[in-house]
Amino acid sequence: MNSVFKISPLSALLLFVAAVSMPSGEVLAKEIVLGASVQLTGPVANTGRYYRDAYQLAVDRVNAAGGVKIGNESYKLALKLYDNQSDVNLSVRQYTQLVSQDKVDFLLGPFASNFALADSAVSEKYRIPMVQGGGASDQIFSRGFKYIFGTLAPASNYFGSTIEMLKGLDPAPKSVALLYADDAFDVSVAEGTRPKLKEAGLTMVMDERYSTNATDFSSLLSQIKSKNIDAVLVAGHETEILNFVRQAKSLAVAPKMYSFTVGVPSEDFRKALGKDADYAFGMTAWLPSADLKDRWFGDAAQFAAVYKAKFGYYPDYHAASGVADVEALVQAAEIAGSTDPAKVRDALSKVKFESLYGPVAFNENGQIDLPQTVIQVQGDRLVAIYGGNGKIAPPKYPMPAWDVR
Template identity: 85%
Template sequence: MLKTSTVSALLLVAAALTMPSGSAMAKDIVLGASVQLTGPVANTGRYYRDAYQFAIDRINAAGGVKVGNESHKLDLKLYDNQSDVNLSVRQYTQLVSQDKVDFLLGPFASNFALADSAVSEKYRIPMVQGGGASDQIFARKFKYIFGTLAPASNYFGSTVDMMKGVNPAPKSVALLYADDAFDVSVAEGTRSKLQKAGLSLAMDERYSTNATDFNSLLAQIKSKNIDAVLVAGHETEILNFVRQAKSLAVAPKMYSFTVGVPSEDFRKALGKDADYAFGMTAWLPSAELKDRWFGDAAKFASAYKEKFGYDPDYHAASGVADVEALVQAVENAGSTDPQKVRDALSKVKFDSLYGRVAFNENGQIDLPQIVVQVQGDALVAIYGVDGMIKEPKYPMPAWDAR
């Protein structure tokens, strides 16, 4: 009679022999991220959570990631950094040192990406992120950080080009910006563009991140009779700015904002008060943007809205591109070795629903910004790389004349 231990051993051997081989036994590739699911910027952080998981689910449903002759499923290990930079750094450290994830996806916001990318560099684990655009992130010559947002210094580039052609051209411009990494980079790039365009910078003011009171700045705009106001900030700041502008009856010829305008939630929050606002986006859901996993950007946007109940903007599209870039690099490398995948990322070139993904020497891509404007209930593309797409509603009327 066989001993119990012998029977158990034989059963284990038999089970091993009957288990499928090849792709079904391939180890999952785990992607790790820390994003803002609670706190002041959670409304934007959810785009990344939803986009990451949506892309992973779609890729897995199509058979996963091909590494040599094996197919690997993707998995996501996600933490909520509670909109706290220090917590985010600790969580990324945990992801690589304890959770042993294979690769990293990024957080939202440049100040987070600036801090968290130091973790990926230290542990030599590639991070692909579409939440941080500050030039500072990519000026350090780090080798393991890759970004799918265009440089912050060029965010207002297309807006300034458009301003040169509107009638009447603005005679004075106010540049307002928060004191975080992204907005400082925006301001640094915009100053030189305004000067080159021959537009007079009458106000150049920095305000505290998460500011809620813009009355003093708005009073200056009114007293100086500023024609065009460019504001670099985060969505809650912009919402406060617009509401206070209305309450103080401050209505220059145009307002333009780095964030918010492309977002459905922003427009719903302001209602009719969002009308006439300019913004910019590197992405619109066009059927011309072909994609391996979703077909095209229009199909992606429709499927995303059906799944999550809200429209995607460029944050969501860049988040999907982050996942796809890692997948493409793994398949090109034929390996999950971090160094080989990092090297493959530096050479990757593919078309995605977000646009052409090809990282330059500093690890960033450079998609042109399209100027958009809220016109009634619609978000309208106004100005792009080929010039004016549609006439803007300009100049903006007084608040009591709408």
């Protein structure tokens, strides 16, 4: 028995209008999908948000400027983002899903070196380029991988500018303590710091590793006090540094200076400590200077203003490096004239451009090398103290005892 479906004249007209109104496949915007797994919950979510927000802002900005130009075609960027919940094993599974199931074109990185170390194995296995500004450990780039690129300077040189500054302090510190967490980034920092201290003629009287996410620093602080150590260098995570400073105050431990790899550039860190953040030294590869010109944002100062207006908090170098990650992939795709992962990977190895983060050019192992600027909290200001070209501003040194501040 044959069934006959009758369409009314009105229905036929509506179907015709819908058909001619739909754009053809050639007219639809083509997409380049960037995939990432970022810490949006869990212990390091406060830093993970920098990457989520920076990635999205950069994607929106590129699209607003006409997208990615490949040959005679324009491609729209899209972002596929997962929350790894600060779990490195979940992060690896999510990156595997991004490339094997979601079929993203390229990868952006997570935060933290131990995550980047594990997740980059996925990009290497599937031969999908990953550009990441969240992991600086030298271990990430020492394995001969071809598909991982990083926009943070090598962890082994993080205290390089600080040590140069130490040599010029008056009075010069006679003893130094090096404390570091037991993860990939902080171990690399320590490995690079030891020979630099020796070359600078500085005496290291403490060299102590502590457990990641440690909350009790009383034993280490007691040693610092009993040995009358002048300068304390700490490589750790922001929550650890907060605990360290609070306990230093409660135990009345006040060396001539202390410097931290993280925390000091962050507005949240300084708000959390209030006046107790005063005198703390830190480092950053980026400050929102109008001298850093950019194709999409104008300059770094304009970027910082846009970022603050959109997200309600100020960006630091994590956010700036995240934007540079997106821009590097866009530049490479345009240079390659293709979205083919191998061709874009080859273009990344040769890319060279000015960004709001600074000059981006990857060396043979896939990492860039930007000098760290020493910064210090001075009252309600964050002041640049020492950079690649030497002294910038006078430091507040030595740090006074807690009870006379």
